[in-house]
Amino acid sequence: MERLPAIPFPCTRCGLCCRQAGTVKELSELDRGDGICRYLNLEENICTIYGERPEICTIGKSYEKRFSHIWSWGEFLFLNLFHCVELQRKSDKKSEYVLEKSYNYL
Numbered sequence: 001m002e003r004l005p006a007i008p009f010p011c012t013r014c015g016l017c018c019r020q021a022g023t024v025k026e027l028s029e030l031d032r033g034d035g036i037c038r039y040l041n042l043e044e045n046i047c048t049i050y051g052e053r054p055e056i057c058t059i060g061k062s063y064e065k066r067f068s069h070i071w072s073w074g075e076f077l078f079l080n081l082f083h084c085v086e087l088q089r090k091s092d093k094k095s096e097y098v099l100e101k102s103y104n105y106l
């Protein structure tokens with residue numbers, strides 16, 4: 001398994017992934033009924049159970065347990081960032097989500 005780099009995942013905290021919880025099988029029970037995770041603070045875009053959030057919401061743990069035998073850490077980061085950028089591009093508030101952070105990382 002490739003060792004995880006010290007660089008953290010460059011999340012811009014847009015909260016858009018947490019607004020898609022209903023589309024993720026492992027998070028379907030957290031769907032408050034409109035696809036949004038019940039633990040997302042909508043004003044701050046922060047997870048209210050951050051310390052105890054599900055494993056799938058923790059990119060490092062998720063990679064180590066589920067995907068490290070398929071992809072390198074770099075590939076996994078790229079795939080995740082690709083989806084973040086796509087979500088931000090489609091958002092009606094895209095200017096608020098600092099896409100450049102993700103692009104610069106790539």
Ligand code: SF4
Pocket residue numbers: 010011012013014015016017018083084087
């Ligand atoms: S969509 Fe990506 S950048 Fe936005 S909160 Fe989720 S992980 Fe972070």
Ligand code: SF4
Pocket residue numbers: 017018021027030037038039040041046047048049050053054057
């Ligand atoms: S548990 Fe937290 S990190 Fe996971 S989808 Fe819900 S708000 Fe987002």
